[in-house]
Amino acid sequence: MNPLAGTVADRVGLLILLPFLGFLVNGALAFVRPQAKKVVSAVGVGSVALAFVLAAGIFAKMLGTRADEPLVRTLWTWMRVGTLHLDVALQLDHLSIVMVLVVTGVGSLIHVFSIGYMGEDPGYARYFAYLNLFIAFMLVLVLGANFPVLFVGWEGVGLCSYLLIGFWFTDAQKAAAGLKAFLVNRIGDAGFLIAMFLIFQHLGRLDFIGVARYAPERFGLGDPTVTAIALLLFLGCAGKSAQIPLYVWLPDAMAGPTPVSALIHAATMVTAGVFLVARANVLFGLAPTAQAVVAVVGALTALFAATIGVKQWDIKKVLAYSTVSQLGYMFIGVGASAYAAGIFHLITHAFFKALLFLGSGSVIHAMHHAYHATHRHDDPQDMRNMGGLKQYLPKTFATMWIATLAIAGVPPLAGFFSKDEILAAAFARGQIAPVWYAIWFLGTATALLTAFYMTRLMLYTFHGPNRTGDAERTHLHESPPVMTTPLIVLAALTVAGGALNLPDFLPASGWLHHWLDPVVSQGTRLAGGAELPRTTEAVLIGAAIAIAVLGIWLAWTRLKPAALVPAAQAPDEVGFARVLYEKYNIDELYDAAIVRPLVWISRNVLWKGVDVGVIDGAGVNGSAFLARTLGWIGTRVQTGRLGTYAVLFIVGVLAVLSALTR
Amino acid sequence: MPLGPSLLVSAMLFTIGVVGVLLRRNAIVIFMCVELMLNAVNLTFVALSQRLGLEGQVFVFFVMTVAAAEAAVGLAIIIALYRHRDTLNLDSINLLRG
Numbered sequence: 001m002n003p004l005a006g007t008v009a010d011r012v013g014l015l016i017l018l019p020f021l022g023f024l025v026n027g028a029l030a031f032v033r034p035q036a037k038k039v040v041s042a043v044g045v046g047s048v049a050l051a052f053v054l055a056a057g058i059f060a061k062m063l064g065t066r067a068d069e070p071l072v073r074t075l076w077t078w079m080r081v082g083t084l085h086l087d088v089a090l091q092l093d094h095l096s097i098v099m100v101l102v103v104t105g106v107g108s109l110i111h112v113f114s115i116g117y118m119g120e121d122p123g124y125a126r127y128f129a130y131l132n133l134f135i136a137f138m139l140v141l142v143l144g145a146n147f148p149v150l151f152v153g154w155e156g157v158g159l160c161s162y163l164l165i166g167f168w169f170t171d172a173q174k175a176a177a178g179l180k181a182f183l184v185n186r187i188g189d190a191g192f193l194i195a196m197f198l199i200f201q202h203l204g205r206l207d208f209i210g211v212a213r214y215a216p217e218r219f220g221l222g223d224p225t226v227t228a229i230a231l232l233l234f235l236g237c238a239g240k241s242a243q244i245p246l247y248v249w250l251p252d253a254m255a256g257p258t259p260v261s262a263l264i265h266a267a268t269m270v271t272a273g274v275f276l277v278a279r280a281n282v283l284f285g286l287a288p289t290a291q292a293v294v295a296v297v298g299a300l301t302a303l304f305a306a307t308i309g310v311k312q313w314d315i316k317k318v319l320a321y322s323t324v325s326q327l328g329y330m331f332i333g334v335g336a337s338a339y340a341a342g343i344f345h346l347i348t349h350a351f352f353k354a355l356l357f358l359g360s361g362s363v364i365h366a367m368h369h370a371y372h373a374t375h376r377h378d379d380p381q382d383m384r385n386m387g388g389l390k391q392y393l394p395k396t397f398a399t400m401w402i403a404t405l406a407i408a409g410v411p412p413l414a415g416f417f418s419k420d421e422i423l424a425a426a427f428a429r430g431q432i433a434p435v436w437y438a439i440w441f442l443g444t445a446t447a448l449l450t451a452f453y454m455t456r457l458m459l460y461t462f463h464g465p466n467r468t469g470d471a472e473r474t475h476l477h478e479s480p481p482v483m484t485t486p487l488i489v490l491a492a493l494t495v496a497g498g499a500l501n502l503p504d505f506l507p508a509s510g511w512l513h514h515w516l517d518p519v520v521s522q523g524t525r526l527a528g529g530a531e532l533p534r535t536t537e538a539v540l541i542g543a544a545i546a547i548a549v550l551g552i553w554l555a556w557t558r559l560k561p562a563a564l565v566p567a568a569q570a571p572d573e574v575g576f577a578r579v580l581y582e583k584y585n586i587d588e589l590y591d592a593a594i595v596r597p598l599v600w601i602s603r604n605v606l607w608k609g610v611d612v613g614v615i616d617g618a619g620v621n622g623s624a625f626l627a628r629t630l631g632w633i634g635t636r637v638q639t640g641r642l643g644t645y646a647v648l649f650i651v652g653v654l655a656v657l658s659a660l661t662r
Numbered sequence: 663m664p665l666g667p668s669l670l671v672s673a674m675l676f677t678i679g680v681v682g683v684l685l686r687r688n689a690i691v692i693f694m695c696v697e698l699m700l701n702a703v704n705l706t707f708v709a710l711s712q713r714l715g716l717e718g719q720v721f722v723f724f725v726m727t728v729a730a731a732e733a734a735v736g737l738a739i740i741i742a743l744y745r746h747r748d749t750l751n752l753d754s755i756n757l758l759r760g
Contacts, residue, residue, distance in 0.1 A: 638758065638759060639756060639759055640755075640756030640757060640758040640759030641752065641753060641756050641759075642692075642752045642755075643684065643752065643753070646683055646684055647684060650680065650684070
């Protein structure tokens with residue numbers, strides 16, 4: 001008997017139901033009374049905040065009972081087809097409750113922020129309806145007890161992401177960005193689906209507990225099938241979590257409202273891939289090759305995206321590439337079987353990246369109002385139009401610097417501990433295979449770039465002279481408290497978040513590590529651990545700090561915000577800087593190599609050949625022609641002359657008679 | 663009384679009727695040929711009733727009754743046809759051609 005049964009944990013379904021009801025109410029209000037903003041805000045924020053309170057209650061209960069076994073609540077039977085028996089079931093364990101807390105906690109703060117940010121938008125009710133629906137699906141994703149239920153949430157958050165990226169759908173470019181996100185994710189989802197088919201084919205079940213129990217019996221270590229399953233699952237993760245080669249949708253997803261970027265495209269949805277790897281840790285533990293692929297792809301993505309981030313001018317684009325880069329870190333962590341480190345970075349990243357995005361939202365809000373007041377049509381997101389904002393937006397300035405130091409890896413902020421733990425785990429695995437040293441090196445190089453481009457962002461946005469324009473400058477002002485309060489709360493979490501999982505030499509170390517142990521220990525054991533000597537660990541930490549400081553120092557001394565000119569007068573980039581600014585032209589490459597050939601084949605072969613020729617020609621018109629021809633032959637017999645009928649009649653009678661008398 | 667000649671006559675009459683129906687054009691002649699076929703059958707019935715019992719002769723009365731009714735309806739159709747088309751040549755009456 002699970003000690004959680006019969007307690008508040010039985011109400012786990014309510015976690016999903018609350019935001020879903022919020023969606024229904026706000027969705028109805030969007031049609032009936034879109035101007036009832038107070039009701040919409042109360043329902044939108046209230047439902048998620050209540051879910052957070054409930055999650056906190058369940059978490060407290062779990063802390064109290066110290067239940068290591070997951071609690072599975074079966075809500076109803078989904079389908080029984082042959083040997084496939086699927087339940088709609090929710091699994092409450094140490095991993096899912098942590099994710100639920102992050103989703104509902106950060107989600108609540110972002111909902112509050114949205115009240116201010118979206119306050120004047122005519123689609124206010126629709127916005128909150130989508131946001132609530134997103135939270136509901138995200139909770140389905142993290143709470144699902146089997147792969148198909150997780151997949152429902154997986155697709156649901158993809159849908160909400162699409163709806164919110166294209167929230168201002170009258171702008172064709174933004175609608176196209178939503179479509180791009182949806183289509184790129186399809187590729188990954190196809191991998192996920194095939195992985196599920198393979199799991200069912202070989203294990204005959206899809207629930208996490210059963211798969212974790214029977215996979216090691218069915219597959220040996222490094223079995224090709226389990227490697228294929230893990231790689232296909234990772235393809236799904238690469239789509240959802242924006243890794244090479246499917247990362248291209250995330251930067252474009254910045255077309256959505258900024259709180260959406262913070263919630264979906266930084267803190268929660270894009271980390272679903274990391275969560276999935278941790279969830280399927282047994283399958284990955286059985287496939288060392290797949291794990292190496294996960295970590296290598298993560299490391300390459302981290303460095304690649306960081307280099308692009310160095311030369312972006314759009315404040316949200318910098319953060320978007322930074323998110324891709326940080327997701328790469330998380331994959332290094334889970335790829336190195338350091339699941340706790342990966343999830344730890346997921347949590348701290350949710351704090352500081354949500355803070356950075358909301359801070360950028362606060363900046364954009366101020367810039368937008370300034371330009372709106374003077375009817376200028378410059379880009380409110382271009383850092384070349386900003387500068388010197390620290391005196392106009394002091395709270396945003398202070399909180400964003402905290403987040404910047406955290407992401408750069410300056411102790412004792414949260415990002416330092418999580419990033420350091422991932423790099424240490426990668427370095428430790430170097431004893432098993434040398435490739436991990438290369439991964440560690442890529443991660444360390446990325447850390448330098450991260451510190452550099454984040455300092456650059458802060459420098460160009462908040463320091464130096466202001467470039468917004470003389471008339472506009474007077475209209476710049478700090479955001480209302482409803483927006484700055486979430487910033488301050490997130491800043492506090494960014495400062496304190498590292499305490500979740502302190503390194504060994506500090507007191508009360510490794511809480512998250514111990515907490516997640518019941519969920520991921522099986523996968524960690526399969527992969528085999530690697531311990532680092534204390535001295536090496538200390539050297540690594542020292543190097544990490546030095547690199548963070550070096551990156552910040554480089555940016556601080558080399559970059560001259562005073563020399564910048566506003567975007568409209570800026571000269572074109574040249575040389576390698578231009579390549580970086582144009583993001584290595586990967587979008588153009590994909591367009592030429594994949595999209596256009598696909599469209600060409602669709603148009604000339606599938607449409608004009610198969611559809612018009614075979615289906616229309618042979619199928620539809622062909623069968624009609626056949627019927628008409630046969631009918632025409634039949635009508636030739638109908639001469640209308642009695643003689644013909646009589647002859648046929650007699651021939652028929654003779655035929656019947658001869659048949660009968662034989 | 664031998665059965666052979668009666669059946670032979672009957673068969674000849676029937677064949678004449680069939681050939682008449684197939685070859686002639688005039689509706690009245692065709693109609694008469696149909697009557698000829700009916701009477702050929704009647705003759706067979708009567709001839710065979712010698713051997714097989716009286717039912718054959720009874721059946722002849724039914725055939726004659728039906729033939730009389732058929733003559734009435736058939737002639738009425740032929741008259742209506744003639745009034746309508748001014749001809750009884752069946753080659754020129756082919757409205758049902760497909």
